[in-house]
Amino acid sequence: MALVRRSFLGVVAALALLACSREKPAPAGPAPSASAVRDGYVIGVSQCNLGEPWRVQMNADILKAALAHPELRLVFKDAQNDSLRQRAQVEELAAQQVDLLIISPKEAAPLTKPVAEVYRKGIPVIVLDRAVEGEEYSTFIGADNRRIGREAGKLAKQMLGGKGKIVELKGLMTSTPAQDRHQGFLEGLALEPGSALRIVFEADMQWLEPNARKEMESALAANRSIDLVYAHNDPGAHGAYLAAKSMNRADKIKFIGIDALAHEGVAYVRQGLLDATFQYPTGGAEAIDVALRYLKGEKPEKKITLGTRVFTKQNVAQGGEAIP
Amino acid sequence: MNAWRALLPLLAVLLLGAVFSGDGAFFAWETHRAVLREVSVMGMLACGMTVVILAGGIDLAVGSLLALGAVGFSWFVLRHGVSVWIALPAVLALGAAAGSVTGVLVARARIPAFIASLAMMVFARGLAKHWSGGQKISTYVQTPTGFQNVALPQIFEALDARVLGGQIAVVTLLFAASALVVYVILERLRLGRYVYAVGGNYEAARLAGVPVRRVLVFSYALCGLLAALAGICQAAQETQGDPETGLGYELDAIAMVVLGGTSLAGGRGRIGLTLIGALTLGYLQKVLSLNAYSTEARLMLTGAILIAAVLFQRRSAR
Numbered sequence: 001m002a003l004v005r006r007s008f009l010g011v012v013a014a015l016a017l018l019a020c021s022r023e024k025p026a027p028a029g030p031a032p033s034a035s036a037v038r039d040g041y042v043i044g045v046s047q048c049n050l051g052e053p054w055r056v057q058m059n060a061d062i063l064k065a066a067l068a069h070p071e072l073r074l075v076f077k078d079a080q081n082d083s084l085r086q087r088a089q090v091e092e093l094a095a096q097q098v099d100l101l102i103i104s105p106k107e108a109a110p111l112t113k114p115v116a117e118v119y120r121k122g123i124p125v126i127v128l129d130r131a132v133e134g135e136e137y138s139t140f141i142g143a144d145n146r147r148i149g150r151e152a153g154k155l156a157k158q159m160l161g162g163k164g165k166i167v168e169l170k171g172l173m174t175s176t177p178a179q180d181r182h183q184g185f186l187e188g189l190a191l192e193p194g195s196a197l198r199i200v201f202e203a204d205m206q207w208l209e210p211n212a213r214k215e216m217e218s219a220l221a222a223n224r225s226i227d228l229v230y231a232h233n234d235p236g237a238h239g240a241y242l243a244a245k246s247m248n249r250a251d252k253i254k255f256i257g258i259d260a261l262a263h264e265g266v267a268y269v270r271q272g273l274l275d276a277t278f279q280y281p282t283g284g285a286e287a288i289d290v291a292l293r294y295l296k297g298e299k300p301e302k303k304i305t306l307g308t309r310v311f312t313k314q315n316v317a318q319g320g321e322a323i324p
Numbered sequence: 325m326n327a328w329r330a331l332l333p334l335l336a337v338l339l340l341g342a343v344f345s346g347d348g349a350f351f352a353w354e355t356h357r358a359v360l361r362e363v364s365v366m367g368m369l370a371c372g373m374t375v376v377i378l379a380g381g382i383d384l385a386v387g388s389l390l391a392l393g394a395v396g397f398s399w400f401v402l403r404h405g406v407s408v409w410i411a412l413p414a415v416l417a418l419g420a421a422a423g424s425v426t427g428v429l430v431a432r433a434r435i436p437a438f439i440a441s442l443a444m445m446v447f448a449r450g451l452a453k454h455w456s457g458g459q460k461i462s463t464y465v466q467t468p469t470g471f472q473n474v475a476l477p478q479i480f481e482a483l484d485a486r487v488l489g490g491q492i493a494v495v496t497l498l499f500a501a502s503a504l505v506v507y508v509i510l511e512r513l514r515l516g517r518y519v520y521a522v523g524g525n526y527e528a529a530r531l532a533g534v535p536v537r538r539v540l541v542f543s544y545a546l547c548g549l550l551a552a553l554a555g556i557c558q559a560a561q562e563t564q565g566d567p568e569t570g571l572g573y574e575l576d577a578i579a580m581v582v583l584g585g586t587s588l589a590g591g592r593g594r595i596g597l598t599l600i601g602a603l604t605l606g607y608l609q610k611v612l613s614l615n616a617y618s619t620e621a622r623l624m625l626t627g628a629i630l631i632a633a634v635l636f637q638r639r640s641a642r
Contacts, residue, residue: 051568056458173619204619209562210569217358218613221349242563246484247354267464271473 040071041100041295044093048106048130049081054282057261058104058128061284069292083110090114094121100294102287104128112136124294126287135302139290141283143306145180146187148278151308151323152256153188155276156228159254163196164227167219169240171232172206181232181258200226205236212239220247228254234265234277241273260311260320269316279309279320330585330600333633337607346614355610357491363606364499365390365561367599368554369577371502372423372547374598375510377581379543380523380590381437385426386551387573388448389419391566393555395452398461398565401477408479416552422448423548427541441544445574452567462564476563483560495557502550506595509546519543524591579630580605585637604633 043066050056059076066072075093079086083106091114093101101118105111108131116136119125124138131140156166168185171178191197200223203215212231219226220243229244231237237257244250257265257277265277283306293300309320341350349355369386376383393415400411422444429440463474486493510516518539521529530536559565584601586593608629612622 050458051453053459201616203613203616206619209566210558213561214358214362214609215613217362218346218349218610218616221352221355221358222346222614222616239562242484242561246486263459263462263464263466267462267473271463 040073042073042075042096042098043291044090044096044098044101045074045076046079046086046089046093046101046103046105047076048079048083048086048104050078051081053261053264054259054280055104058282058284061282062102062287063284065285065288069288072288072291079106081106083107087111087114090118094118094123098123100291101125102128102291105130105132108133124291126290126294128283128287138294139300139302139304141286141290141304141306143281143283143308145177145280146184148258148280148308149181149184149186150188151184151310152181152230152258152276152278153185153190155188155310156185156230156254156256157189157197159275160197160227165198165200165223165225167216167223167226167229167240168199168202169205169212169215169229169231169236170202171204171236173204178204178207178232185230205231205239207233207236209235209239212236213243216240216243217247220244220249226253228256230256232258234259234261234268234274237265237274237277238268241268260309266311266316266320269311269313272313276310276312279311281306281308327594327596327600329637330583330597330604333583333629333636334600334604334607336633337604337611337629341607341611341614344611344615346611346616349614350611353491355614357486357493359603359606359610360496361493362610363602364493364495365554365558366573366576366580366605367499367602368502368550368557369573370580370598370602371499371506371595372550373574373577373581374586374593374595375506375519375543376437376547377578377586377588378510378523378590378593379519379540380526381430381540381543382441382578382588383423383426383544383547384438384441384574385422385444385448386547386554386577387570388445388452389422389548389551390555390558390570390573391452391568392422392448392455393419393552394559394562394569395456395461395555395565395567396552397556398559399455401479402463402474402565403461403465405477408477412479412556415556416549419552419555420545420549423545423551424541426548427544430544431537431540449567456565456567458567460564460566480560480563483557484563495561498553498557502553503595503599506546510595515539515542520591522590576605583630583633 045062047055047059063074066074075098077089079089086106087110090103101123103115103125112133115125115132119136127137127140129142170182173179189197201219205211205215216239229237229240231240234257237255241250241255244253254275257274258280259265260277260279268274269277286304290300307322307324309322311320315321345351373383373386396415396418397411400406401408426441426444429435430437463476465472465474483494510519518534521534522536522539526536558569580601581598582588583604584597586597608626612625
């Protein structure tokens with residue numbers, strides 16, 4: 001019995017520890033002076049998962065844009081990839097009576113209702129990157145993965161002159177960004193039957209660099225010649241590059257990635273490891289622009305689709321080239 | 325505990341590879357060299373895990389400690405240019421210290437190993453993220469004047485290189501060295517006999533005068549140290565310290581140990597069996613990857629083959 005009680009206590013202690021670790025405070029917004037708060041606005045930011053560098057970047061973009069406006073105060077919440085926790089955090093922010101909510105939801109279905117409830121209270125809601133269902137939100141800002149995939153496909157075709165062998169390293173194929181980046185790529189390539197351009201190897205690397213490296217090693221072993229690698233994210237393209245480099249085959253292959261974070265994809269292009277990367281914009285700065293318009297009483301559009309930028313060896317020094 | 329029982333599943337997987345050879349790629353030496361490199365990082369985790377499991381415990385924290393090692397090593401060497409001869413022992417000591425904490429929680433506070441190491445798994449992941457600021461630590465460094473590229477330190481190149489005429493990866497040699505160290509401890513030292521005794525029957529070992537608590541703490545400390553070493557190798561292979569790396573690796577490490585035939589109940593098993601288990605899992609993944617099976621098929625096949633291998637071992641053990 002004593003042993004049972006002891007292990008029960010152990011379980012309780014561990015759960016408490018788990019809970020504590022999850023209540024880690026979200027990155028703080030700019031510390032406001034009391035007077036700034038009194039006449040200013042509070043914006044709640046609900047981020048679904050700060051475990052991803054891209055989402056860290058999104059929060060950084062929001063914060064950077066907001067710092068130019070001293071009347072804004074931000075409250076950040078990180079749901080750590082848990083829909084129910086994000087729902088609770090949205091409710092907390094509404095209870096704190098924020099003036100506006102920016103949310104990047106983990107998934108549509110579980111967050112549609114909490115978002116709608118905030119919206120019905122008259123609080124403007126800006127939904128970033130991933131959509132919610134229905135119409136009960138103020139503005140959706142997102143990029144178009146399918147379009148980015150299409151641009152990557154066109155560039156691949158152009159780089160190879162319509163002839164060659166392609167390896168596609170896919171993101172988690174149960175996720176819509178990976179499905180869209182795949183579908184768009186095929187549309188961009190526009191392969192006809194009997195085309196001299198073909199995809200000789202495709203694998204799901206689940207967005208993870210070590211997986212991409214393993215899959216690329218298999219692709220290299222199974223194919224004597226490979227001309228181009230298209231990876232659904234930059235870490236995937238980087239992993240593929242490292243695999244090819246360790247077999248002295250990297251200079252014969254072109255590498256294209258997606259996301260173009262400054263310290264990741266863009267840096268890889270600058271270092272000459274990748275041949276191109278397409279930006280998947282976070283929309284953080286745009287969200288603050290739209291937020292300011294709502295707070296001034298304007299009525300911005302319901303849906304804003306962000307363009308992309310391509311970074312290649314030729315244009316990376318100039319900050320890439322916009323594809324509107 | 326015959327090695328042939330562990331070898332048969334490996335042979336079956338190799339046969340599978342010979343039949344479904346991915347257009348003959350399975351017969352190229354490069355493929356086998358790649359498998360040996362790919363299993364190395366998880367294999368190091370499995371070496372440490374073997375000692376913990378033999379002592380009757382389990383360590384779920386190895387994947388997080390690997391990330392902590394990768395981040396720590398990159399922080400020292402990439403970000404701050406600290407000498408390898410300081411960074412290397414510091415990171416290994418950190419891994420051993422984290423492991424000892426788990427060990428003390430298990431041995432002194434009598435918290436079940438599953439819970440204690442689960443707590444360490446969560447804590448170490450948090451520490452790795454905190455240390456790195458949530459971002460990968462790479463050769464691309466943010467300075468007040470913008471971004472700056474630093475050269476990849478030699479130690480990163482050296483750890484990801486191949487030696488002996490370019491035929492074997494350095495990480496594979498480190499994996500072999502880890503296994504050798506564990507072999508010497510388990511099979512040649514009195515400490516090893518204590519590990520088996522504690523895992524076989526804790527109470528009997530204690531009554532026989534075995535320093536049971538110290539043996540337990542040692543097993544977790546060694547496991548933590550090897551996880552940190554694996555993290556250093558992971559950082560070298562990724563050319564960066566990623567706080568998210570190694571997610572779920574603890575399960576692969578446990579699978580390698582169990583596939584070899586080491587008993588999860590403790591006290592029965594061998595490090596050599598873990599090596600066979602590591603190769604079985606590594607080759608299985610390689611064969612599925614070479615033939616570009618879909619993820620769905622891979623997951624189902626891996627699960628089915630794991631069960632088949634374990635069932636086979638148990639049957640022939642009777």
